[in-house]
Amino acid sequence: MFPISDKARRSVLDEPERLRLLSSTERDLIRLVHEPGYSRWLEQITSIGGCAHPIYLAGHTTTHDVATGEVLRHYDTSGEPGGRMPVRCRNRRETRCEPCSYLHAGDTFHLVRAGLLGGKGVAEGVQRHPRLFVTLTAPSFGAVHGAFDGAVCRPRRDGGVCEHGRPAGCGQRHTENDPAVGQPLCRDCYDYAGHVLWHASAGKLWNRYCHMLRRHLATAVGITQTRLREHLTLSFAKVAEYQKRGAVHFHAVVRLDGPDGPSSPPPLWATTDLLSDAVRSAADQIEVHTPYSPATGERVIKWGKQLDVHAIRSDAFTESSAMTDSAVAAYVAKYVSKSVGDSGGIDYRIQDVDSIRLAPVNAHLRALMATSWRLGGLPELEGLNLRAWAHTLGYRGHVLTKSRQYSTTYGELRAVRADYQGGGALALEDRETVTESAWRYVGSGHSPAEADIAYGIAEDLANLRKLRKEMIAEGWRYAA
Ligand SMILES: [Zn+2]
Ligand SMILES: [Zn+2]
Ligand SMILES: [Zn+2]
DSSP: OOOOOHHHHHHHHHHHHHHHHSOHHHHHHHHHHTSTTHHHHHHHHHHTTTOSSOEEEEEEEEEEETTTOOEEEEEEGGGSGGGOEEEOOOOOOTTTOHHHHHHHHHHHHHHHHHHHHOBTTBOGGGGGSOEEEEEEOOOOSSOBOOOBTTBOSBOOSSOOBOTTSOBSOBOOOOOTTOTTTTOBSOTTTSOHHHHHHHHHHHHHHHHHHHHHHHHHHHHHTTOOHHHHHHHOEEEEEEEEEEOTTSOEEEEEEEEEEBTTBTTSOOOTTOOHHHHHHHHHHHHHHOOEEOOOBTTTBOOEEOOOSOEEEEEEEOTTSOOTTSEEHHHHHHHHHHHHTOOGGGGTOOOSOOOSHHHHHHSSOOHHHHHHHHHHHHHHTOGGGGGGOTTTTTTTTTOOSOSEEEOTTSSOOHHHHHHHHHHHHTTSSOSOTTSOEEEEEEEEEEEEOOOHHHHHHHHHHHHHHHHHHHHHHHHHHTTOTTOO
16 A cells, blocks of 8 residues: 555545635535536526526416417426526616616617607607706705815805804815715704705605796796697606715706697797796796694705706707707716715615614715604604605605606517517517416526626626727627
């Protein structure tokens, strides 16, 4: 017998030891690549763009010819890995799922653009209707630090202090990424209750605003609001954007159509100037009152003084000062993939006051969350639902809202895409068919290794998109 060399012994003994030293993700990866359906799973995840949090479904879909009973199309998950198939999570937030948020932003772009240029079922005449891009802001709730292109933040010669003894000015020149930007100069002077109550009332303020806008249009031409409907309709799409100070702004496309919506031209007197005047005058007048509370009093909720109104020009006419259709659509689409999480907040619901204390946010946002929580506990403010929306700082509106007549819907855009990806409808035009399906939810999400692989797929697809764009820009018109 020859003694086994130390080196050989180590290599044998170390095998389980080495496995133990692997991270749990590495061990999971070894498991995953040895699964029988691994290559099919890769295909599936690629087909859903590397979604970060897929929903797994099991079931089948069968299409029959009604007359002959012939099976024209059949899909069943029993042959798929684990007997299931993943579908996209469709989360709009970049922080949750980058590939799905990209898709959602793309849909938003097309939805907003169709309302400006027509197409996707919207009449092309909308290009010639009066259209404005309007930004409505929240008022000031107290002085905050800001980045002003290298200028001094808040110059004050007298070097005064507030009643809490803190400097009333700031002589620094902040850059965009300076953590001080958006933070109040004095947290005790800042009106936290006013800020969250404004957020909680912003949805109502917007609805009243649209109503007031119609009234101002009617008054401008001397007719009643009821008569106005016989002449025109007001359509809009708007997004909410969180600023550094944690307050939302609304960016809205506002359009005037004829009485039958996008397909009918507005009357000749309904000009861009008339709409622009009404947008401004209605913004000044509108207000909402919060329920009275001994803690906050009754607050009057109004728009901030900063109001931007731009006419939207068609892409065909390029005027340097005007915003174009596509620029507006791209701008709006950018915001739907953002949430309060991107402004340093969190994008999950708060369950108790301790999680506010532990939330990974700056002191200002924490104070806003804590104020939402505190006011949410008061019976007289119950209707504002402030506790459920403490993580969004009291704002409970959707990120994107649009009027019914504005343009197409997300559902329609998705249906078109599904048809396109499925190679379009089968050639079934002259047959009467029936489709029967049964699906059930069997799980969701990735294991650690699956998550890494999906991330890699999403990254590859993003690089491919970039490459394709560059090739097209360089004149490779038919780049695959
Ligand atoms: Zn996803
Ligand atoms: Zn400052
Ligand atoms: Zn103060």
